[in-house]
Amino acid sequence: MFVDMVTARHYEERLQEEYLEGKQPAFDISAGPIPGELHLAAGQEAAAVGVCQHLRDDDTVTAPHRPHHVAIAKGVDLKRMTAEVFGRETGLGKGKGGHMHLFDPEVNFACSGIIAEGCPPAVGAGLAAKKRNSDSVAVAYLGEGAIDQGAFLESLNLAAVQNLPVVFVIEDNDWAISMPKERVTDVQDGSQRADGFEMPGIRVDTDDAVAVYDAAAEAVGRARDRNGPTVMEVQVHRRMGHFMGDPESYRPEEDQEAAAERDSIERLAADLRAHGVENVTIEELREKGHERVEEAIKWAKDQPQPDPEGAYEDMWVNPPSGVTDSEPDFDLAGGDD
Template identity: 75%
Template sequence: MYADMVTARHYEERLQEEYLEGKQPKFDISAGPIPGELHLAAGHEPAAVGVCQHLEDADTVTAPHRPHHIAIAKGVDLKRMTAEIFGRETGLSKGKGGHMHLFDPDVNFACSGIIAEGVPPAVGAALAAKKRNSDAVAVSYVGEGAIDQGGFLESLNLAAVQNLPVVFVIEDNDWAISMPKERVTDVADGSRRADGFEMPGERIDHNDPVAVYEAAERAVGRAREGNGPSLIEVQVHRRMGHFMGDAQAYRQDEEIEKLDELDPIPKMEDRLRAAGLDDERIENLHDAATERVEEAIEWAKDQPQPDPEEAYEDVFTNPPEGPAAAETGGDD
């Protein structure tokens, strides 16, 4: 768990550096080696590692638009994921999906940039597992700003009615983009959304990876044994803007300054020392994780750019051919 947390943290910090190249001093979202938006999850690591430790490759995970820490914890190929983020042809989706639309069928992981979009597919995967008499489970991650979406609430209802093996995980970082949670939802504790569907709900405060692990052990075990869905909300702390380039003018300086005190990685290191690991062992774990990230980034940057001719492949429409091409201007 610690190794995955460090991997995810260093990954986000390095992606931030790569992303900002060419975008400063005047921010230009189209410039640099990673054009477009980038949503990073530094500070969210416990919600990912605590749950995914209980999962197998056959289990399905869907993530939101801030997905990298979850992908790492689920075992998504780090090099191919990085190549996808850099838009290279060896990426998970040949560079066409980008960081918000990662898909790795080898470990049954997917994510989406649409709020709460991953919840119905996770419920569908759970329904499929039940019909196949498989013990596979599904886990769907959302932010606290997504828990009022119709797709989320309808999915909870179907999962409860069908007694499906699915776990819903809410990452509560207090901010629905730039709006404080209390201005967008009527419950301070999102796990209470489970009450309306008569399923177990549990909230983990203080961004504690071990508490998440224990809660997930109960929830995933319940699902795998055929006892239906559960909901877990984890208090996490977003250490970066909603997206890269977000000036975060809506946050108080005191809140941002306090984030170091709430950092779950040093606290996890203290747990490891208390469990008997010496500083050298912890440092070796840390160094191996950061080296893995550096290797993935360098590998991705060395990969070829996609051929522009492939733009029409793997999509629903093809360029017009023959007489239709002449009528529409051919290559236009």
């Protein structure tokens, strides 16, 4: 857990450096080695590792637009994910999806840039597991600003009605983009959304990886034992802007300082020391995480740029206008006719 958390934190810090190259002093979102938007999750690592430690490769995880820490905890290929962030041909999506649209079928991970839209696919994965008589589970991550979205509430309803093995993990970083959560929703504890669907709700009030691990053991265990879904909220802290280039002029300085002081990684390091782990071992683990990141970034930057002609590949193309008699190259009915 410590190595994954350190890896995720260093990953975000290094991506920030790479992203800002060429974009300063006047911010130009199209410039630099990583053009476009970038949403980083420094400060939210505990919510990822505490849950994903209980998961297997055949369990499904969906993440929101701030996905890297969850992807790392789930075991997504770090090199290919980084190549995707840099828009390279060997990326998870051949450089076409970018950092908000990562997909790794080897470990059943996907994410979406649309708010709360990872919830319906997670429920679908839970329904598939139920129909296959499998004990795999699904976990949907979302932010506290997404708990009023229809996609989330409809997913809670179907998961409850069908008694599906799904855990909904709300990462509460206090800010729905630029709005404090109390201005956009009617509950301070997002896990209370479970009450309307007669399912358990759990809140972890600190970004303590061990506390998250313990709470997730209950939620994931319930799902794996076919005892239904759970809503779980974890208090985390956003150490960076909503997106890179966000001036955060809306955010009080004391809130930023408080977020910087509450460090889940150092809390876990203290727990390790309390259990007899030597400082030298902790630093070796930290270095291991840093090395993983540096190796992935170097590999990704050495990868080829996509061929522009590849933009027309891996697409669903409707039949040309006026063509009505084209035959599909697959059998929708699954028969021999």
